[in-house]
Amino acid sequence: MATTLHHLNDSRSFRIAWALEELGGNYDLVKYHRTEELLAPEEMKQVHPLGKAPILVDGDETLVESQCILEHLSQTHDGQFSANSTQARFWLTYCESSLMPYMVMGLVLKTAAGQSPKLLRPVFKKFVDAIGSAFTGPNLKGGLKYLNDYLAKHEFLSDEDQFGIADIQMEFAIFSAVQSGVDLKDYPAIRRWFEAVHERPAYQAALTRAGR
């Protein structure tokens, strides 16, 4: 059965490339590029109606949503991935349902303020900063502190304390946080874990083959 990853640059689909490399790298890769407006291109809707990355076509199943795809790969490659513990399921869910939305909101607001008419930019920046101080900032910091406290006591994000799909899921969130200016020196346990997962050969292979 053929496995094809529909991959978009600078998106969550890097996770699936990495997971597939962890499982031996036996997959086809179709690359897409973001439009000038930084959106997924229209042609992705021909693969799945929602038109978002990642999309994994595995045999006759077409799967979307990082969490669903990672859980699917975990189930179809029994034992190769830590996935089903309560802790792993918490981190898988928390990442996309709580942590990432704060980050995406912050990024969308910053981009919108930056693209606004030059004269209005300072006033929009103030507006965006106020939302950051009241809502996105405290929630993001709270989430990173909670993760740091956890990783100060554990090597990886599962009950068995073994590398697995929750680590792959969460790496993208931390990568995004760093890109948007979060300094990991404030979160030493996250930094230790972040550097450790980047040393994995499968991570490096995904970088080379799919790219971030």
Add this chain to the structure above:
Amino acid sequence: MATTLHHLNDSRSFRIAWALEELGGNYDLVKYHRTEELLAPEEMKQVHPLGKAPILVDGDETLVESQCILEHLSQTHDGQFSANSTQARFWLTYCESSLMPYMVMGLVLKTAAGQSPKLLRPVFKKFVDAIGSAFTGPNLKGGLKYLNDYLAKHEFLSDEDQFGIADIQMEFAIFSAVQSGVDLKDYPAIRRWFEAVHERPAYQAALTRAGR
């Protein structure tokens, strides 16, 4: 083993009250109220460090994140809830990871614009509307259309087409969409499903006991 739901008004924890009523209503309820800033009160952090609703304490486990709690209840009450099909897992995840973030972003922006200094309000409203037209609006509409297309062919949100935790998860998203002005006459299949799930005795029992 005692089961306690820590419930916050106007939040996702209504889902868990509803699920627990579907399972017989054998749980304790602790009610919390949003602060004037519409946030969860600080005291919720004493139950779980993230301080967000819902929190379910089930025996010696303290669980957060709607999806994790619903999956836990499904696993501990085998067969009473449709949950583990690919389709149910997709809707469970899509709801919180993709659909809700667009809605929350729309709501936060609308609230922030409404609370801004009166003189600047029209210009912030324009800024917020521009983000709505370019990002949150199209994504929300795309998601609702996709759900409507699915429900035009299925009664409920699982492969077995039986009521289950994915329906409970998604009801909150549709409830929120309606609250924020989405007219379900544009989505007749969603409206049919929305009215059907509201007729369930457990939904009515959760309304009476926990409140939305």
